Structure formats: structure tokens, C-alpha cells
């Protein structure tokens with residue numbers, strides 16, 4: 427992981443142009459920026475022998491030697507899925523699959539094995555995922571939205587915005603295999619848009635996905651598509667399971683939790699949480715295993731205790747080790763909780779500090795109804811904070827696709843190595859591009875959801891956040907060997923509790939802090955719950971007290 431040759435790649439150019447165009451015409455600032463060495467613009471990839479950039483990039487992905495032997499380690503169900511998909515790729519007659527497996531059953535592992543094998547045969551594979559985090563786990567992975575040019579606002583009947591002559595169309599025509607992980611998290615209309623567009627570019631309007639081989643995957647126990655202010659019925663209706671395409675997807679089931687394979691009791695417990703079959707009390711809450719709970723006393727230091735159980739902040743050399751820092755995270759439901767933890771952590775972190783403030787503005791606001799002081803208080807989802815406090819060696823996560831082909835996509839994890847006035851020197855610390863040094867620019871950012879505010883909000887800031895803590899939604903798809911879960915308020919959507927708990931590999935490396943100390947709930951509890959624990963878990967006593975928390979499961983989305 428650490429022996430990749432270090433490269434320096436500058437992303438300043440666009441940032442400089444942006445800031446100059448944005449009218450920041452302070453002569454001094456511009457003069458100083460000019461002193462940065464601008465990189466040569468590399469035009470090599472724009473056109474080579476008329477091959478579109480998309481195909482050149484795809485064919486130049488190096489197969490990770492580690493991944494070429496993954497297929498040898500597949501378990502029985504993974505092996506069956508792998509063989510069936512490879513046989514379909516070989517036959518070249520197309521096929522649509524859905525790899526269905528609970529969290530940790532090795533869906534991404536299977537795709538990595540497939541990617542290595544099919545690319546190793548010199549064929550083209552398009553690897554995508556709904557979230558940037560999971561896309562960055564797969565070599566050459568992109569978010570489905572950016573790869574397939576799916577419109578941000580999507581309704582029934584929508585199509586992708588690439589043309590028949592585009593590089594994207596040529597890539598999809600040339601692909602032997604198309605993978606879309608976490609398809610359970612995306613609205614069915616996005617998959618339907620891809621289907622329509624691929625039928626069109628393949629000139630095969632009657633065949634699903636124009637006769638291509640497409641592998642979808644996901645887990646409907648986990649977070650479902652976001653439907654703003656959506657009712658339960660609307661959210662369920664937006665899921666891929668409710669699409670007419672669902673019936674043409676051959677189901678390939680994975681069943682063995684490989685992530686928690688050393689803790690079978692935990693794996694079973696997780697499955698009951700995900701399926702919504704874990705016993706509940708009269709308030710609909712489930713009992714958490716005592717051993718994973720951080721005591722929530724009235725002294726209000728619960729969060730510090732949770733942090734201490736995940737991060738040894740006192741050990742300066744350990745905390746600066748990227749392997750240490752990326753093998754742990756604290757998860758929470760909301761951005762404000764995540765920001766609170768990140769701020770606590772950065773204060774404890776030792777090292778040279780830098781604070782970058784954003785420039786916030788509203789388009790078309792001549793009367794200044796929205797003063798900067800107000801705008802600075804906003805932290806919409808997916809945007810960096812107004813005040814970005816960083817220290818050398820601290821972990822960060824990228825919030826935008828800056829250069830996906832070179833590993834800089836939404837969800838990439840990096841550590842800060844140096845500060846410039848208008849750039850952050852950072853090092854990628856995960857996967858394929860690990861070890862690569864980059865300069866990140868400030869860029870103008872808008873909330874992805876246009877309806878969030880009654881005005882057009884723009885924030886010019888580095889597109890990053892600290893990543894000591896992250897939202898549960900952002901953690902989906904990751905294995906986090908040491909995970910803390912902070913639930914000052916209960917979860918509020920389907921699958922959130924399951925996603926949070928199922929990032930862990932065993933009860934011994936997860937800690938949960940809930941907001942209410944609820945020993946008094948014992949009087950409501952069904953007595954059967956207690957039996958479940960006395961049989962299974964060493965630390966549970968035959969007492970009815972414990973910590974309860976809400977679990978939301980839309981069971982109707984788990985069955986057709």
C-alpha cells in the first residue's frame with residue numbers, strides 16, 4: 427500500500443482560474459498566486475488515434491497484483507456468482523444480474539475479483555457505485571452518476587445525458603461488463619435511465635440494457651434512496667425493487683458475513699437488526715449488547731469516552747499513522763454531530779494548524795438579504811464547513827469528483843501534508859492511488875439539492891471535510907475495523923442502525939453511545955429478549971436492564 431511511487435499532481439490550475447474569474451481581484455493575491463508553478467496541461471488523453479478519453483483511461487487501469495488472486499479466496503456463493511457472470515461475459519450475449527447480500531457478505535470483494543479477471547483478459551469493464559466512497563474502493567471505480575451522466579433531477583422516463591457519438595457511449599458499447607454497486611441506494615429511475623440510454627446506443631430497443639452484461643448489487647436492508655420529505659411509501663416506490671427491470675435481473679445471493687466471520691453471534695445479531703426481526707420493547711426499540719455500550723452517565727462526558735475508546739489521541743505517533751487513522755471512524759446520523767466530533771478531535775490532534783474560511787455568497791441578492799455572517803452558519807449536506815480547521819497529518823475526505831481517473835473522487839480519503847495560501851498539499855491514503863500527493867484547490871460549491879434553500883447558495887472552499895467522524899450514510903460500503911457510533915438522538919431512516927453496526931467486524935471493536943440512559947425502560951420490555959442474550963452473549967446477565975435504541979426497517983422493501 428505504501429510503496430507506490432509518490433507523484434505530485436497539481437490541481438491548482440482550475441482553482442486559480444475559478445478564483446480569478448470569481449472576481450477576487452485583489453492584485454496582491456493574484457500576484458502571489460502567479461508565483462505558483464502552473465502545471466503543463468496534459469492534452470495527451472483528449473484524443474489519441476480517435477479513441478475517446480473514456481476508453482483510453484479505462485484501458486490504462488493497472489490491475490492490482492493483489493486482486494488477481496482474489497478469485498482463489500472466494501467462498502462457495504461468491505464462487506458460483508463469479509463463475510456465472512464470467513460465463514455470461516464469455517458468451518457475449520448479455521445478461522442482467524443482481525448480487526444480493528447482507529452487509530459484509532463480500533459483494534465488493536466479488537466485484538474486485540471480477541474486475542481483475544476480466545481486465546486481465548484485456549477486456550473493458552466499467553466499474554461504478556452509487557456512492558463515491560464505494561466507487562473509490564473498486565479499481566477504476568466511478569460514481570454511477572458521473573460515469574453514466576445521469577441527470578441530478580430525475581423523473582420517470584428520464585434518460586442519461588450522453589449522446590450516441592460521445593466517449594461514454596463508445597465506452598459502454600465496448601464494455602464486456604458493467605458493474606453498478608449499491609444499486610439499492612439509488613432511485614430506480616436512475617437505473618431505468620441507463621437502461622433506456624444503453625438500448626438506444628446499442629440499437630437494440632427490445633433488450634434490457636441493449637443486451638450488455640450488467641451486474642448490479644446491493645442490500646435493501648441498508649440505506650435506501652433519498653427522497654426529500656418522502657413518505658415511507660414514496661421511498662419504497664423509489665427503490666430498484668419496485669422497477670419493472672427487477673424481474674429481468676437474475677438474483678445471485680451471498681449469505682456469509684465475511685466481515686464478521688470471526689464473531690458468528692454478532693453476524694446473526696446484525697442480520698436480525700437488518701431484517702427487522704430482532705425483538706423490540708413496547709417502544710419498538712431493540713436492546714444493544716451490553717459490551718458495546720459506552721456508559722452514558724449524567725456527567726455529559728459520554729462523547730469523550732466514546733472518542734477515547736476509538737482513538738488513542740494521546741499517542742502522537744500512532745494518531746499520525748495513516749493506517750491507524752483510516753482503520754477507525756465515529757459514525758453519526760447528522761452532519762452537525764459529525765462536525766462536533768471532528769472539531770473535538772482536531773483540537774486534540776497535535777501539529778501545525780491552519781484555518782481556512784469560506785467565501786459564501788448568494789446569486790442575485792442585490793439587497794444583501796442574506797449577509798455573509800448568516801451564510802457562514804449554514805452547513806448543507808455535501809458541502810465543507812465555513813471554518814475548516816486542519817492540522818498537518820490530519821485525515822480528510824474529498825467531497826467532489828475532482829479527477830476520478832487519478833483517484834480524486836467524492837469519498838477519497840487523504841491526509842494533510844502541507845498548507846499553502848490557496849492550496850492544500852495532501853496525500854491519498856487508500857487503495858489504488860495510495861501515496862499520491864496532490865494539491866487541492868478552493869472551488870465554488872453549491873448544495874446538490876437545489877430546493878434546500880429559497881436562494882442559490884454558493885460556498886467557495888476546499889472541497890473536503892475532516893474524517894475522524896462521518897455520517898452513517900457516508901460509511902456505507904466500508905469495513906471499519908474500529909468503529910464508534912454516536913446516537914444522541916435515535917436513527918431516523920430505514921437501515922441506518924444496521925449500516926452503522928454492520929461496519930464492524932466483531933462486538934469487541936464497536937462502541938455505541940446513545941442519547942438516553944434508559945434502564946427504566948426495562949418495565950416495558952418483552953421478557954423473551956433477555957433469553958436471546960443470555961444464550962448468545964457472554965457479557966449479558968439475566969437482567970432485563972440495558973440500552974435500547976430505535977431500529978427502523980421497512981420490511982416491505984425486503985420482499986417484493
Ligand SMILES: Nc1ncnc2c1ncn2[C@@H]1O[C@H](COP(=O)(O)OP(=O)(O)OP(=O)(O)O)[C@@H](O)[C@H]1O
Pocket residue numbers: 499500501504527528529530531532533534535536645684685902903904905928
Ligand atoms: N472470500 C473472502 N475472503 C476473505 N475476505 C473476504 C472475502 N469476502 C469478503 N471478504 C472481506 O470481508 C469484508 C467485507 O467485504 P465487502 O466489503 O466486499 O462486503 P460487502 O458485501 O460489499 O459489504 P457492504 O454491503 O457492507 O458494503 C472485507 O474486509 C472483505 O475484504
